[in-house]
Amino acid sequence: xxxxxxxxxxxxxxxxxxxxxxxxxxxxxxxxxxxxxxxxxxxxxxxxxxxxxxxxxxxxxxxxxxxxxxxxxxxxxxxxxxxxxxxxxxxxxxx
Amino acid sequence: xxxxxxxxxxxxxxxxxxxxxxxxxxxxxxxxxxxxxxxxxxxxxxxxxxxxxxxxxxxxxxxxxxxxxxxxxxxxxxxxxxxxxxxxxxxxxxxxxxxxxxxxxxxxxxxxxxxxxxxxxxxxxxxxxxxxxxxxxxxxxxxxxxxxxxxxxxxxxxxxxxxxxxxxxxxxxxxxxxxxxxxxxxxxxxxxxxxxxxxxxxxxxxxxxxxxxxxxxxxxxxxxxxxxxxxxxxxxxxxxxxxxxxxxxxxxxxxxxxxxxxxxxxxxxxxxxxxxxxxxxxxxxxxxxxxxxxxxxxxxxxxxxxxxxxxxxxxxxxxxxxxxxxxxxxxxxxxxxxxxxxxxxxxxxxxxxxxxxxxxxxxxxxxxxxxxxxxxxxxxxxxxxxxxxxxxxxxxxxxxxxxxxxxxxxxxxxxxxxxxxxxxxxxxxxxxxxxxxxxxxxxxxxxxxxxxxxxxxxxxxxxxxxxxxxxxxxxxxxxxxxxxxxxxxxxx
Numbered sequence: 001x002x003x004x005x006x007x008x009x010x011x012x013x014x015x016x017x018x019x020x021x022x023x024x025x026x027x028x029x030x031x032x033x034x035x036x037x038x039x040x041x042x043x044x045x046x047x048x049x050x051x052x053x054x055x056x057x058x059x060x061x062x063x064x065x066x067x068x069x070x071x072x073x074x075x076x077x078x079x080x081x082x083x084x085x086x087x088x089x090x091x092x093x094x095x
Numbered sequence: 096x097x098x099x100x101x102x103x104x105x106x107x108x109x110x111x112x113x114x115x116x117x118x119x120x121x122x123x124x125x126x127x128x129x130x131x132x133x134x135x136x137x138x139x140x141x142x143x144x145x146x147x148x149x150x151x152x153x154x155x156x157x158x159x160x161x162x163x164x165x166x167x168x169x170x171x172x173x174x175x176x177x178x179x180x181x182x183x184x185x186x187x188x189x190x191x192x193x194x195x196x197x198x199x200x201x202x203x204x205x206x207x208x209x210x211x212x213x214x215x216x217x218x219x220x221x222x223x224x225x226x227x228x229x230x231x232x233x234x235x236x237x238x239x240x241x242x243x244x245x246x247x248x249x250x251x252x253x254x255x256x257x258x259x260x261x262x263x264x265x266x267x268x269x270x271x272x273x274x275x276x277x278x279x280x281x282x283x284x285x286x287x288x289x290x291x292x293x294x295x296x297x298x299x300x301x302x303x304x305x306x307x308x309x310x311x312x313x314x315x316x317x318x319x320x321x322x323x324x325x326x327x328x329x330x331x332x333x334x335x336x337x338x339x340x341x342x343x344x345x346x347x348x349x350x351x352x353x354x355x356x357x358x359x360x361x362x363x364x365x366x367x368x369x370x371x372x373x374x375x376x377x378x379x380x381x382x383x384x385x386x387x388x389x390x391x392x393x394x395x396x397x398x399x400x401x402x403x404x405x406x407x408x409x410x411x412x413x414x415x416x417x418x419x420x421x422x423x424x425x426x427x428x429x430x431x432x433x434x435x436x437x438x439x440x441x442x443x444x445x446x447x448x449x450x451x452x453x454x455x456x457x458x459x460x461x462x463x464x465x466x467x468x469x470x471x472x473x474x475x476x477x478x479x480x481x482x483x484x485x486x487x488x489x490x491x492x493x494x495x496x497x498x499x500x501x502x503x504x505x506x507x508x509x510x511x512x513x514x515x516x517x518x519x520x521x522x523x524x525x526x527x528x529x530x531x532x533x534x535x536x537x538x539x540x541x542x543x544x545x546x547x548x549x550x551x552x553x554x555x556x557x558x559x560x561x562x563x564x565x566x567x568x569x570x571x572x573x574x575x576x577x578x579x580x581x582x583x584x585x586x587x
Contacts, residue, residue, distance in 0.1 A: 007461070014413060014464040015420070016457055017445035030461060032520050037402045040478050043485070050480030051487060053304045053334070054290040054536020055561075060333040074197040078424030089422050090431070090439035 002031045098123035100584065103169055103263040103317040110157070110168045117150040117157075117168025117212070124170050124214060128261045131587045136236045137246075137256035139175050139185060141215035146170065149212045156210075164210035165324050171206055172262035174253045175216040176223055177308070178297040179203055186299050187231035188221045190425045190451040200297020201332065202266060202308055202325045209324040214262050217252030221453045222416065223268055223301045225249050226276055226525055229516050230455040237512070238280060239585040240551055244509040247277030253311050254281035259587050264321045265311040270301050271404050272504070272529025274309045275541035279504035279554025282543045284318050284571070284581060285311040289561045290536035291336035293322075294329035302411035303334075305404075305533040314581050315542060315571035319343040322564060341565040350573050351566060356382055357392030357497035362528050368507045374545030374553040375503045381577050382501070392497060394489040397531050399482050404530035405523055406466050406479035413463030416456070421447030458519060487535040490558075494537075499570055500558040503528055504541045508551035528556060538564050540571050543580040552580075 007027045011018050018026060072085060081088040098106065098120055109115045125143050132138050153168040173179065176186045178196035180203075185191045199207070206213060220230035228236040228251025236251040238244040239259040246255040250267030254277035257265045267274040269287035278285025286309045293308045300306060310321035323343045329335045358379065363372060383389055421427035421443055428446035433439060452460070466475035493500060505525055515522045532539040537558055544555035555574070559567035575581050 002465075006465075010461055010465045010468060012445075013468060014460045015417070015441065015444040015448055016452075016460065017449040018457075022454075022457075026458065026461060029458060029519055030465065033405060033462060033523070034465070036520055037406060037475065040399060040402050040406075040482055041474075043396075043399065043482060045478060045481035045485070048481040048484050050477055051484035052480055054487070054534075055334060055336055057291075057334065057336070062330055070197060077197060078194055080421060080425070080427035087422050090443050092438070092440050 002027060002034055099127045099260040102314055103312060103320055106263060107166070107169060107320070117153040118147060120168060121146050121150040121170050121212060121214065124262055127259070128215070131259055132261060134237065134242060135239055135255050135259050135261070135587065136234050137217055137252040137259065137261060138172070138215040139187065139218050139233055139252070140183065146212055146214055153210055153212070164208055166206065166209040166211035166320070169211050169264060170214035170262055171211045171321070172215055172217050172253060172256045172265040173203070173213050174219055174250055174267045176219060176268060176299040177203060177266060178299070179213065179216070182216070184216070184299065185233060186222050187219045187233050188452065188456070189232045190419050192233070192426070194424055196297070198297065201294035201329045203297065205325050211324065217250070217256055217265065219252055220249035221456050222299070222412070223249040223270055223273055224412070224455050224459050226272065226522060227510070227515070228252065229512065230453055232453050235512060238509045239587050240282060241509065244511050244551070245280065247280030247509060249273040250277050250311065254278050254283055254285065257281070257283045257311050257313060258585055260584060263312065264317060266308060266321070266325070267311050268298060268306055268308050269533065270305045271408060271533050272526050274311060275504050275529050275539055275554065275556060276526070278311055278541040280509040280552065282552030282580070282583060282585070283311055283313060284315055284543070285309065285541045286318050286322060286564070286568070287532060287539045288322065288326065288564055289538045290533070291334055292538070292562065292564065293325050294332040294335040296329055296331040300415040302408040303415060304411060305408055307533070315540070315568055315575050316347050319347040319568045322568070336562070338562050343565055343568055346565055347568045347572050349569055351569050354382065354385070354387035354570060355497045356387050356389045357493055357500045358389060359394050359397065359500050359502050360391050361394055361397045362502035366506050366524070366527070367503060370547040371503050371505070371507060371553050375555055378544035378555045378574065379501055381574060385573055385577060390497060392493045392500060394486070394493060394531065396482060396485045396489050400486060400531040400534065401523055401527055403479045403482045403486065403534060404526065405462065406475050407483065407534070409459040409463030410466050410476050411463070413460045413467060416460055419448060419452070420444050426451035455519070483534050486531050490535040490537055494560045498559070499567065502556055504554035504556040505529070508547045508553055532558055537561055538567055540567050542571050542574055543583070544578070545580055
C-alpha cells in the first residue's frame, strides 16, 4: 500500500516538491486509485504480449539528409533564462 | 437564419456562390464571441484583427478568381494545445502561460493551406488531463445548456464554442474521451479518428500512444469536412499512418446498406444513468427503423479499461511532462534559496514544476512515475500493456461480427461544476465507455441523441474499425438525417 514515505520518494523522482498538505492528500488519493488499479492482478496475462502502441508500425525510415531546423535564436526564444547562446541554469558542478 | 446558425458546409457553399463573404462570416462569429463568451468562457484568446485580415485576404483572392482551399474563409476554433507559430499555446497551464511556439502544428499548416481561419484558441483541462475543464489554470468554461454545469473535457472549450455558435468548426484532441465526452455534454458532434489518422506533430503531448486530434462540429457532415482537411500522413510524425485518405465529404451523405450494429452489453450495466440509457436505446431503435440489424456483443475486458488507462496514460504523461524543467521554456521559479541536501538544479526543477503545475497534472505525473518506478514497472506498467492487448483483441473479435459498436458516450449527462472535483477516482470512472477506444486505437464518434428531463444533451457513441472513418461518418449522417437532435441549440 502507498504510504507517505513512498509518495515523498516518488515526488523526488518526478521532480515535484509537495507541501505537507499536498502529501497527505496525494497519499490518500493515490492510495485509492492504486487500490482500484490493483484489480488488474486478477487477470491471467502470462501468455499475452504487451501492446505499447495501437498501430504497430516498425522501421519508418526517411532519407538521411540535412534540412533546415530551428535556429538558435528561435530555440532560445522561450527560455526563462538565457545568454546570447545558451540556456542558463543553476550551477551543476561544485565550486 | 443568422449566419452563425448555418452549417459549415452551407456557409462554404454560400461563400463559393458569392452570396456572403468570409469577412461577413467571420464577423458574425466574432460578434457572437463578443456577445456570449464572457458567460461561457470557451476561448482563451481571440485576435479579432488578425482573423478579419485573413478573411479579407481570402475574399480578395476569391474575387480575383484564384484557386482556394477546401475550407476557404471558414473560421475554425483550435484547442490551446496545438502549436500556433507566434501565438501563445498555453495548454491552459501556468507552466506554458507565456509560451509562444516557433512552429505550427501540422494540422495548423493544413488549416492554413485549406484557407481556413483560426478564430481563436480554446480552453481545456490543463495538459488535456480531465473531463470537465475544471482543471484549466486559466478559467472555467461553462456548459452553454446550463452554465452551472461543466462542458466536459478535456476539450471543453472546443465543444462549448460549437454549441454556443461561436465557431462552426473546432479542433480538439482525445486521449481517453476528450473529444467525445465534451461533444456529448454540449450536444455537438465529435470524432476521435483512428490512432494515426491525423498527424500529432505540434500537438503538445500528453500520452503519445493514445493522443489523437479530431474535429468537433454541429453535424456529421461538417465533421467530415474538417476531417478531410486534417487527415493524412506526415513525415514529421512517424506514427501517422500512410493509409490513403478517402473522400469523406463526397460520400458522407450516402446511406449504408445492411448495417450491422453491436450493442456492448457492458456499456449498459450498472452505473449508467437511466435517462441516458433511454436516449441511447431510442437512438438504436432509430437505426433499426433504418434497416440496421442489432446484436449483443461482449467486450469482456472492457471493465478493466479504466484501470489499464490510468496506468498507461499517466506513465506516458510522466515522461512527456518531464520536459517542463524550468530551463528550456515555460515557467521557472524565482525562489533561488538553497535546500539542504539537494543540489541547486534539482531544487530549481522541483520548485518550478510544483509552482506551475496544477493538482490533477501532479497527480498523474505521480501516478505514472510510481507505475514506472523500480519494483512496480512489471506489476503495473507491463501488466497494463498486456491487458491493453486483450482489450484490442476484444475489439478485433467484435468487428468480425459487426460494423460498428453503439452505446453511450458517458454514463451521465453534464455534471455540476465542483461536483466531482474532490474525488479524482469518481471522475476517472466517468471515462468508462471512451478510454478503450484509445487503448485499442479504433475510431469513435459522438452524436447528439436526445436530452435528459432537465434539458441536458445526451450523446450516442459509435465505434468503428481502424481507418473506417468513411463508413463511420456515413452511419452517423444516417442517424442525423432521421433525427433533429443535432440541430437543437442552447439559449445562451
